Amino acid sequence: MTTDTSRTLQLEEANSLAEKDPTQAEQLYRSLLNTPMPEGDESTEAAQREREVAVYGLVELWARQGRAADLVQLSQVIREQFDRVAKAKMAKMIRTLLDALGRCPSSDQLQVSLCEEVVQWCREEKRTFLRQRVEARLASLYLSQKRYGEALAVTNALLQEVKRLDDRALLLEVQLLESRIHHALQNLPRARAALTAARTTASAIYVPPALQGEIDMQAGVLHAEERDYKTAFSYFYEAFEVYATMDDERALANLKYLLMCKLMIEQVPELTALLQGRVALKYQGREVDAMRALAAAYEKRSVHELQRVLDTHRDVLTEDPVIQAHLEDLYGALLERNLLRIIEPYSRLQLTHIAERMDLPVEQVEAKCSQLILDGKLNGILDQGAGSLILHGEEPADDLCSDALQTVQSLNEVVSSLFEKASTLR
Amino acid sequence: MSETASAAEPQPDSVLQLADRLFQVGRGEAPVESLVAAVEHDGALPFWEASVAAGRVSAAVQSEVWETLSRDAIEQRNREERRALTEKIADARLHHGESEVREALVARSEYLARIGDVEQAVRSYEAALRATVGAGQRIDIYLAQIRLGLAMQDYRLVRRAMSLAREHIERGGDWERRNRFRVYEAVFVMTARRDLSGAADRLLDSLATFTATELMPLSRFIFYTVVCSLATKERPLLRDRVAKAPEVLQVILQYPPLATCLRGFVNCAYLDISRSLPGVLMLVRRDRLLHMHERYIAREIRVAAYAQYLVAYKSVTLASMAAAFGVGAEFLDEELSRFIAAERLHAKIDRVAGVIQTTRSDTRSARYHQIIRDGDALLNRIQKLSRVIDV
Numbered sequence: 070m071t072t073d074t075s076r077t078l079q080l081e082e083a084n085s086l087a088e089k090d091p092t093q094a095e096q097l098y099r100s101l102l103n104t105p106m107p108e109g110d111e112s113t114e115a116a117q118r119e120r121e122v123a124v125y126g127l128v129e130l131w132a133r134q135g136r137a138a139d140l141v142q143l144s145q146v147i148r149e150q151f152d153r154v155a156k157a158k159m160a161k162m163i164r165t166l167l168d169a170l171g172r173c174p175s176s177d178q179l180q181v182s183l184c185e186e187v188v189q190w191c192r193e194e195k196r197t198f199l200r201q202r203v204e205a206r207l208a209s210l211y212l213s214q215k216r217y218g219e220a221l222a223v224t225n226a227l228l229q230e231v232k233r234l235d236d237r238a239l240l241l242e243v244q245l246l247e248s249r250i251h252h253a254l255q256n257l258p259r260a261r262a263a264l265t266a267a268r269t270t271a272s273a274i275y276v277p278p279a280l281q282g283e284i285d286m287q288a289g290v291l292h293a294e295e296r297d298y299k300t301a302f303s304y305f306y307e308a309f310e311v312y313a314t315m316d317d318e319r320a321l322a323n324l325k326y327l328l329m330c331k332l333m334i335e336q337v338p339e340l341t342a343l344l345q346g347r348v349a350l351k352y353q354g355r356e357v358d359a360m361r362a363l364a365a366a367y368e369k370r371s372v373h374e375l376q377r378v379l380d381t382h383r384d385v386l387t388e389d390p391v392i393q394a395h396l397e398d399l400y401g402a403l404l405e406r407n408l409l410r411i412i413e414p415y416s417r418l419q420l421t422h423i424a425e426r427m428d429l430p431v432e433q434v435e436a437k438c439s440q441l442i443l444d445g446k447l448n449g450i451l452d453q454g455a456g457s458l459i460l461h462g463e464e465p466a467d468d469l470c471s472d473a474l475q476t477v478q479s480l481n482e483v484v485s486s487l488f489e490k491a492s493t494l495r
Numbered sequence: 496m497s498e499t500a501s502a503a504e505p506q507p508d509s510v511l512q513l514a515d516r517l518f519q520v521g522r523g524e525a526p527v528e529s530l531v532a533a534v535e536h537d538g539a540l541p542f543w544e545a546s547v548a549a550g551r552v553s554a555a556v557q558s559e560v561w562e563t564l565s566r567d568a569i570e571q572r573n574r575e576e577r578r579a580l581t582e583k584i585a586d587a588r589l590h591h592g593e594s595e596v597r598e599a600l601v602a603r604s605e606y607l608a609r610i611g612d613v614e615q616a617v618r619s620y621e622a623a624l625r626a627t628v629g630a631g632q633r634i635d636i637y638l639a640q641i642r643l644g645l646a647m648q649d650y651r652l653v654r655r656a657m658s659l660a661r662e663h664i665e666r667g668g669d670w671e672r673r674n675r676f677r678v679y680e681a682v683f684v685m686t687a688r689r690d691l692s693g694a695a696d697r698l699l700d701s702l703a704t705f706t707a708t709e710l711m712p713l714s715r716f717i718f719y720t721v722v723c724s725l726a727t728k729e730r731p732l733l734r735d736r737v738a739k740a741p742e743v744l745q746v747i748l749q750y751p752p753l754a755t756c757l758r759g760f761v762n763c764a765y766l767d768i769s770r771s772l773p774g775v776l777m778l779v780r781r782d783r784l785l786h787m788h789e790r791y792i793a794r795e796i797r798v799a800a801y802a803q804y805l806v807a808y809k810s811v812t813l814a815s816m817a818a819a820f821g822v823g824a825e826f827l828d829e830e831l832s833r834f835i836a837a838e839r840l841h842a843k844i845d846r847v848a849g850v851i852q853t854t855r856s857d858t859r860s861a862r863y864h865q866i867i868r869d870g871d872a873l874l875n876r877i878q879k880l881s882r883v884i885d886v
Contacts (some may be wrong), residue, residue: 218748256741439807440763443730454810454850470862477869484876491883 080119083126091130098123098130102146117155124162132169137176140166141183148190160199163187167206181210201227201236205243212250220250237274241267245280248287252294253390261291282311286323290391293330302330313348321352325385328360329392332367333399340364356385363396372404373428405446408437412447417459420451505709508639509537509609514646517546518783520556527559534560538576540569542611545647573610580606597626601636608643613652616643634663634672641679642710645784650687657683675707678716685723686784689791695723702742715782717746721753722779725760726795730803734761750778756796760803766821768800798839801831805842805853813849824849 083097101123124147131139144166151159167187170180184207191200204227211220224247231240248263264287271284289304305327312320331340344361359382366374379386379396387393411426412418420438424431438458441447449460506512516533519525534543543560546552552560580603587595600623607616620636627633637660644653657680664673677697685694698720705716724737737743738761747754752774759767776793779785785792804819805811817827831851834840842853 255744258741436763439804442807443763443803450809451807451811452809453812453815454848454852459809470866473866474862474869477866477873480873481869481876484873484880487880488876488883491880 077115077119080122080126083123091134095127095130098127102127102150120150121155121158121162125165128162128166128169132172135173135176137170137173137179140170140173141179144183144187156196160196160202163199164202167203177210177214181207181214184210201231201239205239205246208243208250209246212246212253215253217250217254220246221254224250237270241270241274241276241280244270245283245287248291252287252291257291257294264288264291278311278315279317282308282317282319282323285311286319286326289323289326289330293326293333293391293395296333298330298334302327302334305330309348313351321354321356322389324348324352325356325360325389326391328357328364329395332360332364333395335367337364337368355382358382359385367399367403370403370407372400372407375400375403404437405441408434408441409447412449412458412460415460416462417457420453420456420458423458507711508642508646508709510539510542510611510646511642511710513537513539513542513611514648515783517551518786519781521551521553522781524781527556528563530556531560531563535565535569537609538569538573539610540566540573541613541615542647545611545613549648551648576606577603593626597623597632600626604636605639608639611643611647613643613647613649616640617652630663630667631669631672634660634668634676637663638672638675638679638709641683645682645686645710650683653683653687671706674701674704675710677701678705678707679710682710682719682784685719686787689788691723691788691792691795692727695720695727698723699736702736702740705742713742714746714749717743718750718753718778718782719785721747721750721757722775722785722792725753725756725775726792726799729799730760733757753778760800763803765800765804765819768796769820769822772796797830798834801834802840805840805851808851808853810850810852813844813846813851816851 079097079101083094083101086094086097102120124143127143128140131143144163147159147162147166151162167180167184170176170183173179184203187203188200188207191197191203204223208220208223208227211217211223224243227243228240228247231243244263244267248260248267251257251260251263264284267284267287271281276284285304285308289301289308292298292301292304305323309320309323309327312318312323328340328343331337331343340360341364344357344364359378362378362382363375363386366378379400385392386396407427408423411423420431420435423438424434427434435451435453438447438449438451442449442451447460449458451458513533516525516530520527520530534540543564547557580599584596584599584603587599600619604616604619604623607619617640620640624633624636627636637656640656641653641660644650644656660676660679664676668676678701681694681697681701684690684697698716702720705713707716721737721743724733728737738757747757752771755767755771756775759765759771772793775796776789779789779792800820804816813824813827817824820827822830828844828846831840831842831844835842835844841855842851844851
């Protein structure tokens with residue numbers, strides 16, 4: 070049985086070895102954890118603390134090495150060893166472990182199953198505090214895995230509980246999460262409602278800057294969905310500043326979004342100014358390049374350029390759901406505008422001609438034309454037999470006919486009511 | 496919209512659930528034991544007997560149920576229950592006030608409705624109505640009768656209760672009951688009159704205010720809304736009122752073929768429509784209130800899809816239209832000719848050139864003809880009116 074001092078020495082050694090010789094450090098940590106608890110109160114407390122440090126050390130080590138499965142096992146160990154003695158500490162350890170697991174690549178499914186397991190265990194052991202936090206994490210995992218139904222179920226249950234407990238910090242987190250889920254489900258009214266609720270909650274407590282940044286970012290996203298790009302821009306800018314001062318990696322995403330907003334309202338010169346400014350210089354990289362290329366393509370009004378940019382910068386553009394939705398609109402709007410401009414002077418023209426002018430396949434042109442006709446944006450008709458598009462002139466205002474129809478309908482109603490009155494007379 | 500768990504919302508009436516289960520057993524999608532268990536649990540012997548008498552149960556299922564059903568026990572329990580409830584009424588009359596009497600009467604009526612004894616239930620409800628003063632409570636009783644009628648497929652009862660309910664609502668029903676009634680109306684016209692368009696109108700109006708969970712859960716309500724809209728409504732309405740509605744978005748993921756079909760119409764993705772239609776029809780087939788209209792729905796959705804496609808064309812090759820829908824040219828030819836002959840589509844097929852020509856009369860002459868038609872009808876009505884008034 071090792072003595073106190075030897076254990077402390079082991080710990081120090083392990084900590085220092087953590088960088089250089091991870092395997093050795095790991096062994097040391099492990100042995101520390103595996104040694105049985107000594108008798109006696111004083112040494113117990115010290116030993117306890119040492120084991121804590123050992124756990125954190127292991128967690129950090131394995132997180133860096135990406136050993137997700139080991140981390141999962143460790144959670145079991147933590148629960149067994151620390152639960153009886155220091156519950157709050159155990160809760161903290163589990164949460165740190167979960168964060169660490171999050172840093173391991175492709176560990177999503179493991180994270181989910183671990184969370185589910187922990188939640189179950191918490192229910193059995195009646196650890197409400199820990200359970201709620203792990204559930205919040207679980208919900209956000211579901212969200213990232215697109216399991217919206219489950220995410221919503223967990224969130225709704227959590228909301229009811231947390232509201233009753235008046236735990237505002239957690240409530241804020243969950244409300245923000247709820248807003249994100251509804252946004253993912255395209256349910257804008259409820260997403261907005263959840264965000265407003267989050268803001269109300271935030272007004273009553275101290276909100277750390279990072280969280281404030283998240284609120285602003287979500288607000289920006291929702292405003293952008295409603296096509297209110299000006300307001301969205303200001304929210305993204307706020308969030309960007311907050312994250313930039315904290316040197317947080319989320320600043321980049323917000324920079325991308327605020328540039329996108331400028332693009333959507335067609336203030337390209339301002340966009341270029343921003344790109345050249347001090348602010349963006351710090352964040353050179355694929356994202357900023359992509360936005361610059363987009364702006365250029367848009368200036369040229371070239372659908373092809375736009376498509377090319379989307380393809381080359383797929384990872385930062387198309388893969389990002391927020392940007393992708395708006396860019397699709399941009400592409401569609403640009404396509405439409407070009408198409409209509411080409412068609413404008415003609416009363417009848419060949420589809421192949423349009424296709425050539427736009428440098429697009431005939432089928433795509435045809436499909437787009439038929440959609441425009443259906444939407445009523447194009448007043449014409451397709452003659453596929455002749456491969457042409459015929460445009461109708463302005464129709465003379467047909468007031469006479471529609472008025473006549475209206476009159477007849479109103480008279481019908483008058484007759485109906487007269488019938489009723491006649492029947493009551495009898 | 497409430498975000499509370501279903502504990503706070505009423506569940507669909509047990510007799511409605513029974514009717515659904517019977518339907519599922521008939522289709523072989525639920526085991527007969529579950530039906531027997533449900534009947535025994537609710538004591539719903541009258542429901543069972545009425546269903547058998549109405550010929551809604553196959554011989555095989557009948558024999559199996561009669562074997563396992565503990566008929567005498569149920570009858571005994573029902574008799575006792577009935578006696579207890581009647582005693583309670585008498586007791587209330589003697590020792591308590593009017594509202595207790597009324598409650599006891601309603602309790603008995605609800606019990607009789609739950610076991611599916613239509614005649615007795617209606618009589619009991621009448622007694623309860625006589626003891627009821629408030630308009631709201633009266634309407635609730637009518638709504639309960641409508642539910643019973645829908646479960647037992649007694650449409651005479653439904654019609655009668657509906658007209659009485661309508662009267663009271665028009666005279667002074669509160670908004671909540673008005674909205675609920677609109678949903679009931681929608682379901683009735685949908686299932687009994689095959690008026691999917693009218694049903695869709697009412698269902699869409701009630702989309703944001705749906706609270707009638709005692710009739711059906713939200714998911715089923717959305718299901719009916721989308722199916723009826725797909726069969727009868729045009730793309731602009733589908734795009735703006737159906738596809739974008741948050742209520743629909745929330746639920747529609749539970750019905751993947753339906754989601755795909757709706758999206759197909761909105762995005763002009765005709766291949767999606769073709770591919771998802773069998774799935775949609777399967778869902779329709781499984782629904783007690785819609786399955787009888789499966790063919791109609793299938794036809795209407797197909798016509799709507801073809802019509803939507805043809806709107807933009809003066810002429811289009813058979814080949815490219817077939818490719819757009821992902822079907823063979825022969826099949827398309829048959830389909831189109833059937834619909835054209837029935838005057839559902841305005842087109843002509845030039846089989847030799849393999850081209851479809853649309854023959855849409857321009858708006859002006861169409862309107863002109865419509866004025867003549869409507870004007871004629873109006874003149875007839877005025878003549879009838881003059882005859883009526885000329886006393």
